[in-house]
Amino acid sequence: MLYTSLVMLAFALLGASVGSFLNLCIDRLPLDESILRPPSHCPTCGRRLSALDLVPVLSYLWLHGRCRYCGASIPLRTPMVEAMSGLIFALLYWKFGLSAELGMSLTYTCFLIVIFFIDLEHYLILNKVVYPGIVVAFVFSLFWPGIGLKDSLIGGAVAFAIILIPHLIYPPGMGLGDVRLALMVGLMNGYPQALVAVMLAILGGGLLAAAALALGLKKRGEGLPFGTFLAVGAMVSLLWGQGIYDWYMGWFRG
Ligand SMILES: [Zn+2]
Known part of the structure; x- marks a missing residue:
């Protein structure tokens, strides 16, 4: 202790x-x-x-x-x-204790914190941060016992697809940067934790947007930095994703 x-x-x-x-x-x-x-x-x-x-x-x-x-x-x-x-x-x-997962998740944290604040302050998700993040997540998945390459690729594909849909429907609301970041986060979290990350971001972003609108802090049409929420979702999922997923699925098993 x-x-x-x-x-x-x-x-x-x-x-x-x-x-x-x-x-x-x-x-x-x-x-x-x-x-x-x-x-x-x-x-x-x-x-x-x-x-x-x-x-x-x-x-x-x-x-x-x-x-x-x-x-x-x-x-x-x-x-x-x-x-x-x-x-x-x-x-x-x-x-994680002293393990390979610890080293890899600390690296992810650095990427996520930088993305969180740059998107919050500039409404920007920089390719020079996300592209290396995608490569790092891909390589790390080979060494992450609980995730592995297959779950990582599925996680990346699922997160990418979910965020691609709003981007195609309304590009000003969800930029290409968000779609690329979703791929990175999905690869990092793997499946099914990637779903937890994306859902937390959508839920958190939605709730905060509604609250800001209701309190008159934002006008309708003013955006929120979605990358900021996705970074939080990825971080929470890295720490508690499996537990959240099991808890959620438990509702359906009765
Ligand atoms: Zn000075």
Whole structure:
């Protein structure tokens, strides 16, 4: 118990540090900037950030969310991504233990978090993130005991087909980026967990859209970033997909 808690804490710290890098990817990839160079700097004053400025979550707190050098405010998303990555890394260790699945699911998490935030902020699902994601998911399926190549391909095909239909009916509502992302998520989750991911995204997106409309936060016709919901669906399905699927199917077996 103590051992598990300590390792979970270690994975939370690892996740938070990886989250720092994911922030940089979320900042730079939509602008077509390199994620390798230059090192992290303040986007306002351009000062290079020191190790002390880059401690996940804590730097944000003790700098009160402002750049140490020029006082420009740091987006709240920065500590959010770090905290989220830390939490998910710890949860994945708790689920998979030290295993190949853990390494692969941590990699998926990085893709999903970057996609979640870039779609949320820019309404964009970048090919340079999704295409490598598709390749990685395809290769990983060969090494994932519980999924395997066949279930992965079926999952990819099913998710792709489900999201292709709304895209063909109404392209402005569901873009090609969403369709490609569905393929990636389906390959990652495999069948039947891919169904759980897609259904959660459709349900979550639908409910939130209805709520936003009812509260007057959005006008009819204004879109929601579906990729953001699909990333959440994929993550939840990675952690609890089989359980959700069994629970749902249980209703029909009586
Ligand atoms: Zn600054």
